[in-house]
Amino acid sequence: MIDLRSDTVTKPTEAMRKAAYEAEVGDDVYGEDLSVNQLEEKAAEILGKEAALFVTSGTQGNQIAVLTHCRPGQEVIVEQEAHIFYYEGAAMSAFAGIQPRTIKGTRGAMNPEEVLGAIRPDDIHAPETGLICLENTHNRAGGAIIPLENMKEIYTIAKDHHIPVHLDGARLFNASVASGTPVKEFAQFTDSVQICLSKGLGAPVGSIIAGTKDFIKSARKWRKRLGGGLRQVGIIAAPAYVALTEMVDRLEEDHQNAKKLAEGLQQIPTLKVENQVETNIVLVNVGDTGYNAATFLELLRGEGILAVDFGPETIRFTTNYGVTKEQIDTVIHKLQQRL
Ligand SMILES: *Cc1c(COP(=O)(O)O)cnc(C)c1O
8 A cells, every 4th residue: 555644654764663662761751751851852853942842742742732821711822724623622622721713824824914003901801811822833734834934923922922932843854844934943933832742753742841940841741731741752752752853855756746646646637636736744635536536545545545625625635754766656647447
C-alpha cells in the first residue's frame, strides 16, 4: 500500500529504535529522566524559548497551552478551521471553560485588522480575550505557510493589548524548511509554541511545547493534572530527539513529492488541485470524475493507494517519509490509466 493518508502513519526509523533501546532513563516526575531533559533543552534552544516540555500529543500540548494561558470564562481568538478549534473535540470548552471566537482566514492566515476587531473591550457584558491562537503550517488550508509578517502583525496587536499568543506549530518545521526561515523566527512572535515530533519528523510519540520558564512550570503542572506526568519517558523521548535533530532536512523530500503529485494529477482533465501546494499536503477535487470522495477512495484502495476524504468531493493526500518518489510516479500513472 502507498500510504498517503497522513504524515502520522510513518514507523520509527532504525536510528529511533536504537535510541529507544539505548536511552538513559529515570523517573521524569522527579525530573530524573536524562533523555527527556536533553530533548526539552534541545527543543527550547531550537525554538528560541527559555524552556520546553515534552507532551504526549499535539492535542495535549495545545490544550495545556490554553489551560496555562487562560482562565474559565475567557475567549480565545482562533482561525475558523484551525485544528485547535476544528479537530480537538471542543477541548478548550470542555477542559479550560473557554469560548472560542473564530475568524475566517485567507489560506489559514487571519487578517490582523479582524483580530484587532475581535479583541473584547473592558465591558461587564463581555468575556475577556484570553489568548490568540495561530497555526503554521495551516492543516486545513492545505499545509499553507502563514507568512512571518502576518504573525508579527498579530503579535504586535496582541502585545499592545497584553494578550498572549500561542502557535500550533504541529507542522512548523514544514513551514521552516519550505520558506528557509528558522523555526526560531516564527516562534519569536509567540508566547508559546507547540511542535509535533510524530508527524513529518517521524517520532513514534510526542510533541513539545515551549515558552518562558514560568509558563513551562505551570504547563508541567497542568500536564500532571491531566495524567501526562510520565515515568521512564526516555524510551520515547530518545527517538523523539532523533526526529528533532536528524529528520528536519528531509521534509524537503515530502514537499518535492507533494509538488510532483500535484503537477501530475493536474494533468488529468477531470481532477482539480484545490490548494497551492507549499508543503506536504495536496487537496484534489474529484467532482468531475463521476466519483465522489468516498467512491474515489475505494478506487484508490483498489489500486493500492490510501488517502483520506476532505469534504464530499475532495481527497487529501499527505506525503511522508514512508512514500518514495517512485511511488508518487506510480500513483500518477495509475490514475492516468483509470480516469
Ligand atoms: C496533528 C495536528 C495536531 C494534533 O496532534 P496530535 O498529536 O494528533 O494530537 C494539532 N495541530 C495541528 C495543526 C495538527 O495538524
